[in-house]
Amino acid sequence: MLVLKLSWISLLLFLCPHGAEAKSVEVCEGNSASLQCDTGFIKVLNANYGRTDCTVCAAGKPAHQLSNNNCKKADSLSIMSARCDGLKSCTVSAVNSVFSDPCVGTYKYLTLSYDCIPAKERSVVACEGKSASLQCDTGFIKVLNANYGRTDCTVCATGKPAHQLSNNNCKKAESLSIMSARCDGLKSCTVSAVNSVFSDPCVGTYKYLTLSYDCIPAKRNVTCAGQKSIIECEVGVLSIHHANYGRRDLETCPHKLATTCDCYSPQTSSLVSSCNGKKSCQLDASNSVFSDPCVGVHKYLEVTYSCKCGCNDGT
Numbered sequence: 001m002l003v004l005k006l007s008w009i010s011l012l013l014f015l016c017p018h019g020a021e022a023k024s025v026e027v028c029e030g031n032s033a034s035l036q037c038d039t040g041f042i043k044v045l046n047a048n049y050g051r052t053d054c055t056v057c058a059a060g061k062p063a064h065q066l067s068n069n070n071c072k073k074a075d076s077l078s079i080m081s082a083r084c085d086g087l088k089s090c091t092v093s094a095v096n097s098v099f100s101d102p103c104v105g106t107y108k109y110l111t112l113s114y115d116c117i118p119a120k121e122r123s124v125v126a127c128e129g130k131s132a133s134l135q136c137d138t139g140f141i142k143v144l145n146a147n148y149g150r151t152d153c154t155v156c157a158t159g160k161p162a163h164q165l166s167n168n169n170c171k172k173a174e175s176l177s178i179m180s181a182r183c184d185g186l187k188s189c190t191v192s193a194v195n196s197v198f199s200d201p202c203v204g205t206y207k208y209l210t211l212s213y214d215c216i217p218a219k220r221n222v223t224c225a226g227q228k229s230i231i232e233c234e235v236g237v238l239s240i241h242h243a244n245y246g247r248r249d250l251e252t253c254p255h256k257l258a259t260t261c262d263c264y265s266p267q268t269s270s271l272v273s274s275c276n277g278k279k280s281c282q283l284d285a286s287n288s289v290f291s292d293p294c295v296g297v298h299k300y301l302e303v304t305y306s307c308k309c310g311c312n313d314g315t
Contacts, residue, residue, distance in 0.1 A: 023115070045113045047113075082174070086142075125156070131192045144213055146179040150170040150205050151210075171201060216306075223300060228283060229282070246294060247297055271289065
Protein backbone atom coordinates (compact mmCIF):
# COMPACT_ATOMS: atom_id res chain seq x y z
CA MET A 1 0.00 0.00 0.00
CA LEU A 2 2.87 2.32 0.88
CA VAL A 3 4.57 1.50 -2.43
CA LEU A 4 1.39 2.37 -4.35
CA LYS A 5 1.05 5.66 -2.47
CA LEU A 6 4.67 6.60 -3.14
CA SER A 7 4.22 5.74 -6.83
CA TRP A 8 1.18 8.03 -7.03
CA ILE A 9 3.08 10.86 -5.35
CA SER A 10 5.96 10.36 -7.78
CA LEU A 11 3.53 10.56 -10.72
CA LEU A 12 2.09 13.82 -9.40
CA LEU A 13 5.55 15.30 -8.95
CA PHE A 14 6.36 14.38 -12.54
CA LEU A 15 3.13 15.86 -13.91
CA CYS A 16 3.18 18.86 -11.59
CA PRO A 17 6.76 20.13 -11.29
CA HIS A 18 7.67 22.90 -8.89
CA GLY A 19 6.51 26.24 -10.24
CA ALA A 20 3.78 24.76 -12.49
CA GLU A 21 0.99 26.51 -10.56
CA ALA A 22 -0.41 29.49 -12.46
CA LYS A 23 0.51 32.93 -11.15
CA SER A 24 -2.19 35.56 -10.65
CA VAL A 25 -1.92 39.33 -11.04
CA GLU A 26 -4.48 42.01 -10.16
CA VAL A 27 -3.86 45.72 -10.70
CA CYS A 28 -6.13 48.75 -10.47
CA GLU A 29 -6.71 51.07 -13.43
CA GLY A 30 -3.77 53.42 -13.91
CA ASN A 31 -1.22 51.00 -12.45
CA SER A 32 0.92 48.39 -14.19
CA ALA A 33 0.90 44.58 -14.19
CA SER A 34 4.34 42.96 -13.98
CA LEU A 35 4.85 39.38 -15.13
CA GLN A 36 8.09 37.54 -14.45
CA CYS A 37 9.50 34.09 -15.22
CA ASP A 38 12.81 33.19 -13.58
CA THR A 39 12.80 30.00 -15.64
CA GLY A 40 10.89 29.42 -18.86
CA PHE A 41 8.76 31.92 -20.76
CA ILE A 42 5.47 33.69 -20.07
CA LYS A 43 2.22 32.15 -21.30
CA VAL A 44 -0.87 34.23 -20.42
CA LEU A 45 -3.84 31.96 -19.58
CA ASN A 46 -6.67 34.36 -18.71
CA ALA A 47 -7.12 38.12 -18.67
CA ASN A 48 -9.84 40.72 -18.25
CA TYR A 49 -9.72 44.50 -18.16
CA GLY A 50 -12.96 45.74 -16.67
CA ARG A 51 -14.90 45.08 -13.46
CA THR A 52 -16.65 41.91 -12.29
CA ASP A 53 -16.64 42.61 -8.54
CA CYS A 54 -17.75 45.63 -6.52
CA THR A 55 -15.03 45.36 -3.85
CA VAL A 56 -11.83 45.00 -5.90
CA CYS A 57 -9.94 48.30 -6.35
CA ALA A 58 -12.84 50.10 -4.68
CA ALA A 59 -11.11 52.14 -1.97
CA GLY A 60 -11.98 55.83 -2.22
CA LYS A 61 -14.09 55.43 -5.36
CA PRO A 62 -17.71 56.67 -5.57
CA ALA A 63 -20.48 54.08 -5.79
CA HIS A 64 -21.45 54.95 -9.37
CA GLN A 65 -17.94 53.96 -10.56
CA LEU A 66 -18.27 50.52 -8.95
CA SER A 67 -21.85 49.54 -9.74
CA ASN A 68 -21.24 47.89 -13.14
CA ASN A 69 -19.95 44.40 -12.29
CA ASN A 70 -20.41 42.92 -15.74
CA CYS A 71 -17.67 44.88 -17.48
CA LYS A 72 -15.49 42.63 -19.64
CA LYS A 73 -13.05 43.45 -22.41
CA ALA A 74 -13.38 40.46 -24.74
CA ASP A 75 -9.93 40.72 -26.32
CA SER A 76 -8.01 41.27 -23.06
CA LEU A 77 -6.32 37.87 -23.40
CA SER A 78 -5.20 38.44 -27.00
CA ILE A 79 -3.84 41.88 -26.07
CA MET A 80 -1.88 40.48 -23.12
CA SER A 81 -0.68 37.47 -25.13
CA ALA A 82 0.60 39.66 -27.95
CA ARG A 83 2.54 41.81 -25.47
CA CYS A 84 3.87 39.16 -23.08
CA ASP A 85 3.81 35.58 -24.42
CA GLY A 86 7.32 34.23 -25.00
CA LEU A 87 9.08 36.85 -22.87
CA LYS A 88 10.97 36.39 -19.59
CA SER A 89 9.42 39.52 -18.07
CA CYS A 90 6.69 41.91 -19.16
CA THR A 91 5.01 45.06 -17.84
CA VAL A 92 1.63 46.25 -19.15
CA SER A 93 -0.31 49.29 -17.96
CA ALA A 94 -3.96 48.81 -16.99
CA VAL A 95 -5.20 51.80 -18.96
CA ASN A 96 -7.74 52.54 -21.68
CA SER A 97 -5.01 53.44 -24.17
CA VAL A 98 -3.83 49.82 -24.08
CA PHE A 99 -7.15 47.94 -23.88
CA SER A 100 -9.67 50.65 -24.93
CA ASP A 101 -12.58 51.39 -22.58
CA PRO A 102 -15.13 48.53 -22.23
CA CYS A 103 -17.39 50.51 -19.85
CA VAL A 104 -17.12 54.29 -19.78
CA GLY A 105 -17.54 55.78 -16.30
CA THR A 106 -16.61 52.56 -14.46
CA TYR A 107 -13.34 52.34 -12.51
CA LYS A 108 -11.69 49.24 -13.89
CA TYR A 109 -8.93 46.81 -13.01
CA LEU A 110 -6.86 44.19 -14.83
CA THR A 111 -6.88 40.58 -13.65
CA LEU A 112 -4.83 37.85 -15.27
CA SER A 113 -3.16 34.51 -14.71
CA TYR A 114 -0.08 33.14 -16.43
CA ASP A 115 2.30 30.19 -16.50
CA CYS A 116 6.03 29.98 -16.99
CA ILE A 117 6.46 27.32 -19.67
CA PRO A 118 9.83 25.61 -20.20
CA ALA A 119 11.32 26.31 -23.59
CA LYS A 120 14.24 25.37 -25.80
CA GLU A 121 14.27 28.15 -28.34
CA ARG A 122 14.81 27.55 -32.01
CA SER A 123 15.65 30.58 -34.13
CA VAL A 124 14.76 31.31 -37.76
CA VAL A 125 15.81 34.15 -40.06
CA ALA A 126 14.23 34.65 -43.50
CA CYS A 127 15.23 37.48 -45.83
CA GLU A 128 12.41 39.44 -47.51
CA GLY A 129 10.91 37.38 -50.33
CA LYS A 130 11.97 34.08 -48.77
CA SER A 131 10.05 31.78 -46.42
CA ALA A 132 10.49 30.83 -42.77
CA SER A 133 9.94 27.14 -42.03
CA LEU A 134 9.09 25.91 -38.52
CA GLN A 135 9.08 22.23 -37.65
CA CYS A 136 8.34 20.16 -34.53
CA ASP A 137 9.08 16.44 -34.67
CA THR A 138 7.56 16.11 -31.21
CA GLY A 139 5.10 18.53 -29.65
CA PHE A 140 3.49 21.56 -31.28
CA ILE A 141 4.79 24.97 -32.36
CA LYS A 142 4.65 27.92 -29.96
CA VAL A 143 6.08 31.14 -31.43
CA LEU A 144 7.89 33.08 -28.71
CA ASN A 145 9.13 36.21 -30.49
CA ALA A 146 8.91 37.59 -34.00
CA ASN A 147 9.74 40.72 -35.99
CA TYR A 148 9.38 41.60 -39.64
CA GLY A 149 11.57 44.60 -40.35
CA ARG A 150 15.23 45.45 -39.79
CA THR A 151 17.17 45.94 -36.55
CA ASP A 152 20.67 45.19 -37.85
CA CYS A 153 22.61 46.51 -40.84
CA THR A 154 24.44 43.23 -41.59
CA VAL A 155 21.60 40.65 -41.65
CA CYS A 156 20.32 39.90 -45.17
CA ALA A 157 22.54 42.67 -46.50
CA THR A 158 24.46 40.97 -49.30
CA GLY A 159 24.14 42.84 -52.60
CA LYS A 160 21.77 45.47 -51.19
CA PRO A 161 22.46 49.23 -51.52
CA ALA A 162 23.25 51.16 -48.34
CA HIS A 163 20.00 53.18 -48.38
CA GLN A 164 17.99 49.93 -48.06
CA LEU A 165 19.97 48.92 -44.95
CA SER A 166 20.30 52.21 -43.05
CA ASN A 167 17.03 52.02 -41.05
CA ASN A 168 17.83 49.68 -38.16
CA ASN A 169 14.79 50.58 -36.08
CA CYS A 170 12.18 48.96 -38.30
CA LYS A 171 9.72 46.84 -36.33
CA LYS A 172 6.30 45.44 -37.17
CA ALA A 173 4.44 45.46 -33.87
CA GLU A 174 1.97 42.74 -34.92
CA SER A 175 4.64 40.28 -36.12
CA LEU A 176 4.19 37.96 -33.13
CA SER A 177 0.39 37.86 -33.35
CA ILE A 178 0.57 37.23 -37.12
CA MET A 179 3.05 34.37 -36.71
CA SER A 180 1.13 32.92 -33.76
CA ALA A 181 -2.14 32.92 -35.71
CA ARG A 182 -0.51 31.09 -38.61
CA CYS A 183 1.74 28.62 -36.77
CA ASP A 184 0.89 28.04 -33.10
CA GLY A 185 -0.47 24.56 -32.45
CA LEU A 186 0.81 23.05 -35.71
CA LYS A 187 3.53 20.43 -36.27
CA SER A 188 5.01 22.35 -39.20
CA CYS A 189 4.45 25.78 -40.70
CA THR A 190 5.84 27.89 -43.55
CA VAL A 191 5.32 31.66 -43.71
CA SER A 192 6.62 34.00 -46.43
CA ALA A 193 8.55 37.08 -45.30
CA VAL A 194 6.66 39.49 -47.56
CA ASN A 195 4.68 42.71 -47.22
CA SER A 196 1.45 40.99 -48.28
CA VAL A 197 1.60 38.92 -45.07
CA PHE A 198 2.91 41.48 -42.58
CA SER A 199 2.30 44.80 -44.43
CA ASP A 200 5.27 47.16 -44.86
CA PRO A 201 6.59 48.70 -41.61
CA CYS A 202 9.30 50.76 -43.36
CA VAL A 203 8.93 51.51 -47.06
CA GLY A 204 12.21 51.47 -48.96
CA THR A 205 14.02 49.28 -46.40
CA TYR A 206 15.00 45.72 -47.29
CA LYS A 207 13.51 43.69 -44.48
CA TYR A 208 13.79 40.23 -42.94
CA LEU A 209 11.78 38.06 -40.60
CA THR A 210 13.35 36.88 -37.35
CA LEU A 211 11.58 34.60 -34.92
CA SER A 212 12.10 32.09 -32.15
CA TYR A 213 9.82 29.22 -31.28
CA ASP A 214 9.54 26.21 -29.03
CA CYS A 215 8.03 22.76 -29.48
CA ILE A 216 5.72 22.29 -26.50
CA PRO A 217 4.27 18.94 -25.42
CA ALA A 218 0.51 19.13 -25.84
CA LYS A 219 -2.61 17.42 -27.13
CA ARG A 220 -4.55 18.66 -30.15
CA ASN A 221 -8.30 18.51 -30.59
CA VAL A 222 -10.12 19.28 -33.85
CA THR A 223 -13.88 19.83 -34.07
CA CYS A 224 -15.44 20.31 -37.50
CA ALA A 225 -17.94 23.15 -37.96
CA GLY A 226 -21.41 22.26 -36.69
CA GLN A 227 -20.12 19.62 -34.28
CA LYS A 228 -19.25 19.47 -30.58
CA SER A 229 -16.48 17.72 -28.69
CA ILE A 230 -15.08 17.42 -25.18
CA ILE A 231 -11.51 17.89 -23.99
CA GLU A 232 -10.62 16.54 -20.56
CA CYS A 233 -7.81 15.65 -18.15
CA GLU A 234 -7.63 12.41 -16.18
CA VAL A 235 -4.96 14.01 -14.00
CA GLY A 236 -4.66 17.76 -13.45
CA VAL A 237 -6.68 20.50 -15.14
CA LEU A 238 -6.83 21.99 -18.63
CA SER A 239 -4.32 24.56 -19.80
CA ILE A 240 -5.12 25.97 -23.27
CA HIS A 241 -2.09 26.84 -25.39
CA HIS A 242 -3.72 27.92 -28.63
CA ALA A 243 -7.09 27.89 -30.36
CA ASN A 244 -8.35 28.91 -33.79
CA TYR A 245 -11.77 28.75 -35.40
CA GLY A 246 -11.22 28.97 -39.13
CA ARG A 247 -9.09 26.97 -41.54
CA ARG A 248 -5.32 26.61 -41.83
CA ASP A 249 -5.16 23.64 -44.23
CA LEU A 250 -7.33 21.84 -46.80
CA GLU A 251 -6.98 18.33 -45.37
CA THR A 252 -8.56 18.84 -41.93
CA CYS A 253 -12.37 18.41 -41.97
CA PRO A 254 -12.40 18.09 -45.81
CA HIS A 255 -15.39 19.73 -47.49
CA LYS A 256 -16.31 21.18 -50.87
CA LEU A 257 -16.27 24.63 -49.22
CA ALA A 258 -12.73 24.15 -47.88
CA THR A 259 -11.41 26.76 -50.29
CA THR A 260 -8.74 28.64 -48.30
CA CYS A 261 -5.91 27.96 -45.85
CA ASP A 262 -5.81 31.52 -44.60
CA CYS A 263 -8.75 31.86 -42.20
CA TYR A 264 -7.95 33.01 -38.66
CA SER A 265 -10.08 34.15 -35.75
CA PRO A 266 -7.84 35.95 -33.20
CA GLN A 267 -10.51 36.02 -30.49
CA THR A 268 -10.81 32.19 -30.43
CA SER A 269 -8.15 31.77 -27.73
CA SER A 270 -9.87 34.36 -25.53
CA LEU A 271 -13.20 32.53 -25.80
CA VAL A 272 -11.72 29.05 -25.24
CA SER A 273 -9.71 30.34 -22.25
CA SER A 274 -12.82 29.71 -20.13
CA CYS A 275 -11.73 26.04 -20.24
CA ASN A 276 -8.53 26.81 -18.30
CA GLY A 277 -8.50 25.23 -14.86
CA LYS A 278 -11.35 22.80 -15.56
CA LYS A 279 -11.22 19.00 -15.57
CA SER A 280 -13.25 18.85 -18.79
CA CYS A 281 -14.74 21.33 -21.24
CA GLN A 282 -17.23 21.10 -24.09
CA LEU A 283 -16.30 22.77 -27.37
CA ASP A 284 -18.92 23.96 -29.84
CA ALA A 285 -17.52 24.70 -33.30
CA SER A 286 -20.08 27.20 -34.54
CA ASN A 287 -20.38 30.75 -35.85
CA SER A 288 -22.78 31.55 -33.00
CA VAL A 289 -19.92 31.04 -30.53
CA PHE A 290 -16.93 32.41 -32.43
CA SER A 291 -18.56 34.56 -35.16
CA ASP A 292 -17.66 33.92 -38.81
CA PRO A 293 -14.04 34.83 -39.73
CA CYS A 294 -14.45 33.77 -43.38
CA VAL A 295 -17.96 33.66 -44.80
CA GLY A 296 -18.62 30.79 -47.18
CA VAL A 297 -15.66 28.68 -46.00
CA HIS A 298 -16.19 25.39 -44.14
CA LYS A 299 -14.34 25.90 -40.85
CA TYR A 300 -13.11 23.87 -37.89
CA LEU A 301 -12.09 24.56 -34.32
CA GLU A 302 -8.59 23.45 -33.36
CA VAL A 303 -7.34 23.57 -29.78
CA THR A 304 -3.95 22.57 -28.37
CA TYR A 305 -3.86 21.99 -24.63
CA SER A 306 -2.09 20.17 -21.83
CA CYS A 307 -3.03 18.96 -18.36
CA LYS A 308 -1.34 20.64 -15.43
CA CYS A 309 -1.77 20.65 -11.71
CA GLY A 310 -4.23 23.15 -10.31
CA CYS A 311 -5.90 23.97 -7.03
CA ASN A 312 -9.26 22.65 -8.25
CA ASP A 313 -8.19 19.24 -9.53
CA GLY A 314 -8.31 17.43 -6.23
CA THR A 315 -4.64 16.56 -6.27
